[in-house]
Amino acid sequence: MKALLTIEDIKLIFIRCSEIMNKNRQALLDLDAACGDGDLGLTMTKGFAAAAAAARNYSGNDAGKLFLAAGMAIAGSAPSTMGTLIASGFMRVGKEAAGREAMATVDCAAMMISFLDGIMARGKSKPGDKTIIDSLMPAAETLRQGENKPLAEAWADALEAAEQGVERARGMRAVHGRAAYYGDASIGKDDAGARVGMLIVKAFAEYVA
């Protein structure tokens, strides 16, 4: 069982994440068509394919630079709202993780918090707004509470928290983006952003399992 994520591991996690987005392409397209502009499946597969390629091509030994490269790749290839939010999140992680060569559970918790901070600063949104934050924040908090646990256990808990976050987001009323135009009609519908957040957590959880 892994105790540390190395640079090589993080690269493989980005590749895993790209595979997961490909698998969920149609589901995301359908979800987004219900209250967005219907292109989330396209932008997420494009964005994470670019992130995986950037990760694969990264030859240094600095986790911060690796996250930054992945974030920039997403920003350049998927400039949709969600793409830009996720890019901003990874770019923030890039700043915070600068110089690190490996990540233990405690560093993963710090990474998730930076990721969340980057997204919240860019999107000016808060928990309860029916967004990606509603799956990422419970995952980040779970990781922080479990920062002394082994990677596999901590990430499995985080994934469970993210999945519950997706469930809770369903009952929320959208206040951001196109979904907000639907107002009360958005209550009861799955939020595509929250699902994307959960899928990112899933990539880590599956990899370290």
Added chain:
Amino acid sequence: MRKLINAPESMVDEMLQGIYAAHPDQVRYVSGDLRCLVSAHVKKGKVGIATGGGSGHLPLFLGYVGEGMLDGCCVGGVFQSPSAMQMLEVTKAIDSGAGVLYIYGNYGGDVMNFDMAAEMAGAEGIRVEQVLGAEDVASAPKGNEGKRRGVAGIFYMYKIAGALAAEMVALEQVKSVAQTVAANVRTMGVALSACTIPEAGKPTFEIEEEKMEIGMGIHGEPGVRKGPLVAADRIVDEMLESILPDLPYQRGDEVSVLINGLGATPKEELYVFFRRVAESLSKSGIHIYHPYIGEFATSMEMAGASISLLKLDAELKRLLDSPANTPFFVQR
């Protein structure tokens, strides 16, 4: 889908190739990216003005790059924001030391990417300021103006800020006049039919035959009221009932009026619209100074129109009247 295109996914870049072929003396692109469009006449020491947004709205956004208006524009896919990196490239290309002003419409993806570009440009030592177009009264109620979408009224921001920048004033002044325009312009639209994103192949929404949607956005965002299509005069009256009290525009005010076709509505109908606007404003004691009637911000093959009003003062009138020469807008 009935469009004069080749492959749907190549439409935007082929459109751009057509633009560069048609206007080689006015626009060019930087960083080897067709979607990073800049004016061929970037003037040393002048504040640069950049805009950007999704394709599918010509003349918006790139059509106003040229003398007396904008210096650069980032072009996205149909209804998609360009990326922050593209915005950064355009910013670098048009900054000549006096800083750059971003003027763009209030849409989530555009706001985030321009914010990110502004941060990156700041890190490279370029001063960047931003002013958003957010004047569609149908998109959010009064009191919640920050949530409003930007539509055709952004033309006035380009025209007036561009005219002032051409006088070689400082970034703060150009920003300030853009803010004044943003604060004094209001728009409302009506849609009669839908539009089709080429890559999607079918309309994203539908408006039934004999129906209209008042207040619909230029990407088909839901409006304020769906109903049977009625006479043009009644539609104008309903739109003015929302626009006039919003600022409010009052007796004695001087306004410029912009009647904008959404893509599939003939100019004849726009003049029928304008006739009623002129009649109605005259009754309210509001004077029309300089009307603009035509296509300024379209939504591909959507049928319909929008009405924008800009309240003027002496300075705004002077800047509105100054000459401009861009691929889609010429005024002498």
